[in-house]
Amino acid sequence: MLRIPVYFVPGLGASPAIFENIQLNEKEFELFFLEWKIPHKGETLQEYAKRMTEDIKHKNPVLVGVSFGGILVQEMNKIISVRKTIIISSVKSNKELPIKMKFAKLTKIYKLFPTSILQNIEKYIPESISEKHLKGRKELYKMYLSVRDKLYLEWALEQVIMWDRETPDKNIIHIHGSNDEIFPIKYIQDCIVLEKGTHIMIINRYKWLNEKLPELIKN
Numbered sequence: 447m448l449r450i451p452v453y454f455v456p457g458l459g460a461s462p463a464i465f466e467n468i469q470l471n472e473k474e475f476e477l478f479f480l481e482w483k484i485p486h487k488g489e490t491l492q493e494y495a496k497r498m499t500e501d502i503k504h505k506n507p508v509l510v511g512v513s514f515g516g517i518l519v520q521e522m523n524k525i526i527s528v529r530k531t532i533i534i535s536s537v538k539s540n541k542e543l544p545i546k547m548k549f550a551k552l553t554k555i556y557k558l559f560p561t562s563i564l565q566n567i568e569k570y571i572p573e574s575i576s577e578k579h580l581k582g583r584k585e586l587y588k589m590y591l592s593v594r595d596k597l598y599l600e601w602a603l604e605q606v607i608m609w610d611r612e613t614p615d616k617n618i619i620h621i622h623g624s625n626d627e628i629f630p631i632k633y634i635q636d637c638i639v640l641e642k643g644t645h646i647m648i649i650n651r652y653k654w655l656n657e658k659l660p661e662l663i664k665n
Contacts, residue, residue, distance in 0.1 A: 449476040450529065450663060451504035456482070457513030457535070457648075458602045461592035464512065467652035470660055478502075482593045485601045491609070495521035502526065508663050511536060512648050513628065514606055520615060530663055534621045534655070535629065535645050538614035542633050543607070551607050619662055621655070623647045638662075 452475050454465050462479035470477060480501055485494055499522050506529045511519035516536025523531045537543055540551075550556040593599075614636070622634050623643025631639065638658075643651050 449474060451476050451478065451507040452663065453478045453480055453502055453507050453509050455480050455498070455509070455511040455515035455519055457515050458606065459591045459593045459599060460512070460515075463592070464646075464648050467649070467656075468659075469656055474660065475663070478507075482598065482602075484595050484598050487597075489601070491518070491521055491605045492524075494518075494605075496525055498522055499525050508532065510534065510659075513645065514602055517606065517609055520611070520618065523615075530619060531615070531617065532619045532621065532659070532662060534648055535623060535626055535643075536620070537609075537629055537634070538618050538620055538636075539611045540609045541612060542614075542629065542635065543609075544628075544630055544633055547607050556603055556607050621658075623651075 456462055456464050506527050508530045509519040509528050510532045512534045513536050516533030519531055620637035622637040623640050624631050625642055626645045628645045
């Protein structure tokens with residue numbers, strides 16, 4: 447029996463390591479994990495999505511994207527034929543972005559954001575955090591911010607805020623946490639809600655995802 451190819455795209459700056467606990471039946475599914483590329487100067491999101499599709503070696507794959515990766519797979523599925531597109535902790539159009547991001551789009555204030563903070567995020571961890579929790583948090587940052595190239599970070603931040611999609615694709619399967627702190631649930635419509643799920647539920651709620659993803663892919 448042919449296995450279903452499933453390609454995963456992590457969140458902004460994140461490593462494919464965020465998917466390390468995602469396990470699907472090996473007899474039914476074949477998993478692939480895409481890594482971020484450094485964007486070309488002046489490259490559009492659509493041009494970047496086309497480059498990312500060059501790493502997909504199967505016809506009609508399933509695309510799964512987390513956060514900014516969810517935005518990207520929606521652009522990718524306009525370029526290639528896919529079996530399913532699933533987004534996690536993401537948005538289906540710019541209308542689901544929180545007010546602060548819409549404000550940043552109008553004012554262009556995001557251009558003033560010091561990406562050096564993201565490049566050296568460990569320095570900003572409060573000293574009051576215990577060594578035990580500090581280690582755990584640093585490990586999360588290594589997974590969620592493994593790509594710290596300044597050009598990439600500035601470009602990716604701009605692509606999220608300036609995303610021009612206004613009408614959601616009705617065929618998108620959207621999984622979202624009720625406690626998502628980046629894309630609050632109050633702005634999200636037509637999604638499968640994971641109660642108490644946060645923006646990093648791909649890491650800490652993987653058991654639920656391992657149970658639900660197979661049926662979402664096949665049905």
